[in-house]
Amino acid sequence: MSSIRYDRIHDTHVIIAPERLYRPDCSFGADELQNVEPTCAFCEGNESMTPPEIFATRNPQTLANTAGWQTRVVPNLYKAVQIEAPYAHHYGLFEYHEGFGAHEVIIDTPEHLTSMTQWNAQTAVQWLKTLRARVHDLRRDQRMAYISVFKNEGILAGATQTHSHTQMIGLPFVPNVARENYRRSYEHYKQHGISLLQSCVQHEEEQQERVIAKHGDFTAFCPFASAYAFEVMITSQKALGQIDTLSDESINTLAPLLLATLRVLKAQLVCFAFNLVITTPPLQEGSADYGMLSCVDEACRFAVRIMPRIYKHGGFEVGTGVYINPVLPEVAAKLLREGIDV
């Protein structure tokens, strides 16, 4: 059983999860594509190798935990937190939560594809709809304060399974970084009557220097202060809701832009490992405590952040939280803009 410890020295939390120690590391090089492992638990036909599914998009004639699905969601076997753990918060100098939470794996495709760059638009649409359904379901649990939605692709990004998959971790607390992000968004909105990301995208579109492409309501750009070389953010000026409330129309527009962005990154970087994060605002008013949740869609924009993992971080980054990025975002954006094909 894991425990979520509050680090009073650094004002952050740490999840101590002994079960994670035993997870198999099946990672290969980021570019070792289509290398089908006969024992891949995520491939269609091997459904019995995973815990029973929580959710799937599947052909209506097929049964749960059998072949015939497009996306499949299962509990993470090597979970950082678990839904069965007691929901308990212990106060004191050494403060901790019992390891309550949700840790789910979304198997993105029944085929053994190892990169999102190989997906077709329909796969990306199904994937977004699956994330929408799972976040929608998890947020009904009043104990969840925050849901992290992320994807690690390639060994340099921390992936230990080559079969394309995404993870979702629901937590009983709001991580500091998220709390601070949304506090700033809310303050900006209160002061200027416009969302912070909306202001940034407006400015990016006026300047054009760091914009890669615009497709429907969505804009892909390299953020002004990119922490990672070739970092890309996809968001919109319009309030389109959050991952659990995006419309089908928004999903259908976002999917091709996201894939085109990943493909041009792959073309430019060749060896392309990345972390992808979908922003999610805090879920519970008490945890956020800024009155923000009453205007969350106006104050916060849905966004996808793609962080290529080219350079490793050292003591400076770890010690200060300040990143050194050797590539000008303007140069990265120019290269990506010239090659993108949405």
Ligand SMILES: [Zn+2]
């Ligand atoms: Zn597989």
